[in-house]
Amino acid sequence: MIARRRAWPLLLCGLLACPAFAANPPLVEVAEPQRALVRDELVTFGSLRSDESVTIRPEIEGRLASLHFKEGQQVKGGDLLVSLDDAIARAELDQARANLELAEKSYQRAQMLFKRGASNAQAQDEAQSQQQAARASLALAQARLDKTQIRAPYDGFLGLRQVSTGDYLSPGQDIVNLEVLDPLKVDFRVPQKAVAQVHVGQTVEISVDAYLGERFRGRIIALNPRLDEVGRSQAIRAQIGNADHRLKPGQFVKVSVILEERPDALLIPEEAVIPVGQQLFVAIVVDGKVERRQIRIGQRQRGKAEVREGLQGTEQVITAGWQKAGPGQEVRSVARGEL
Structure with a gap:
């Protein structure tokens, strides 16, 4: 009985020494960085207005x-x-024409008498003045009729x-309003701290509740040089094409001013970012071992983080399990989502 009890610890130690019972390298989940368009945007809100709007009166x-x-x-x-x-206006026009006809005949008669010496210059001048007044009356009557x-x-x-x-x-x-719907104007404001970032010609995109997930692109056409003294904001006007007339004046819109576009930005899953104090790191797998690199982050969007510095884009970034493995340690890796 005593011999059996002594044999059990020896047998257990032998089993643990076997490769089948040896500790395996930790399992981690990895993903490759992706390239995508990333924008730096200034987001605010505004209203759509007709390019031209008038009330017919x-x-x-x-x-x-x-x-x-x-x-x-x-x-x-x-x-x-x-x-x-226009009955009265037409009657006034007919009267003005008759008066002009009479005035012209009177002027012609005055000219003829003056040439023969049967009249003086004053009579001729008066006839000419009456002719000019009759012409003006005719023009006035025509204008009234036109209106x-x-x-x-x-x-x-x-x-x-x-x-x-x-x-x-x-x-x-x-009587009725008349609106020009293509293009449309977008009026919005930005705070004074963002004034230096906005300029004429800059691209803007708007979104409206009526078309969820859709964005309409335009450009800034004017800046108010004077800031609002109450809100300390600057009024800005952009122009949006509306050939299909889907957008309507008066709609409340979300406005994104595109400050910068990076079409080939490097994106990694946010869970791969390792914060250490004020610094950020990622763990990558190189030849089956863990390597830690410091990175600089840009935009964060929809579970992705933009890497501005620290990665080339060909690495395998650890997204899950990096807590179990330190730098230099061997690991086993599987694709993201399979762990």
């Missing part, structure tokens, strides 16, 4: 005789939109009308 008073458009219609510059009752026809000042889309046929309109009364 009459310059003279009168009864609305007819409307020549439908609400929401696309129109061309110069298209007739509204006709006011009874209200036309679109430029191409665009009409909004909702505020009047009906038969209404008596006053000068300046709202």
Whole structure:
């Protein structure tokens, strides 16, 4: 019995000495860095505005005789939109023409009498003055008649009308709004600490709730040289193409000002980054052994970290299990997601 008890420890030691029971190198998960586009962005919020926006209004008073458009219609510059009752204007124009005709005949008669010596220069001058006044009256009557026809000042889309046929309109009364939808303007603000980073011609991208996951690109066209004294921010205006008219004036948008683009940035999984005090490291596998390198991080996005310095892009970075292996230690590695 005593001999058996002494044999058990010897047998256990023998088994542990066998290769099958020897400690295996730790298992780690690795991944290769990827190349992708990374941007430095300044994110803020703004509003869309029409490139041109005007409210169609009459310059003279009168009864609305007819409307020549439908609400929401696309129109061309110069298209007739509204006709006011022009009966009085046409009568005034006919009267002005008759007065001009009489004034011209009177002037011709005064000239003939002056040449014959039957009249003096004063009579001729008075006849000429009456002729010029009659011409001015005719031009005024023609202008009044023209203002009874209200036309679109430029191409665009009409909004909702505020009047009906038969209404008596006053000068300046709202009839309908006209909007230019391509391109659109984007008005937004940036804080004073970011003013030096923004300039005319810079690329911007906007996103709206109506089209989730989609971004629309444009460029900055103007900067307000004066900062707001209350919020200490600078007003900026960009321009966005809108050929398909999907974007609408008045929409609230998220604006990203593209400060810098790096199309071949090096990205690694965030879990591969090892913080040590104020420094950052990664553990990589070289010839089956662990090697630790110091890195400098740029952007972080969607579980990825941009490596600005410290890696070439061909290494195998340890993403899981780096806590179990120190520098120089042998490890076994599997692809990320298989551990």
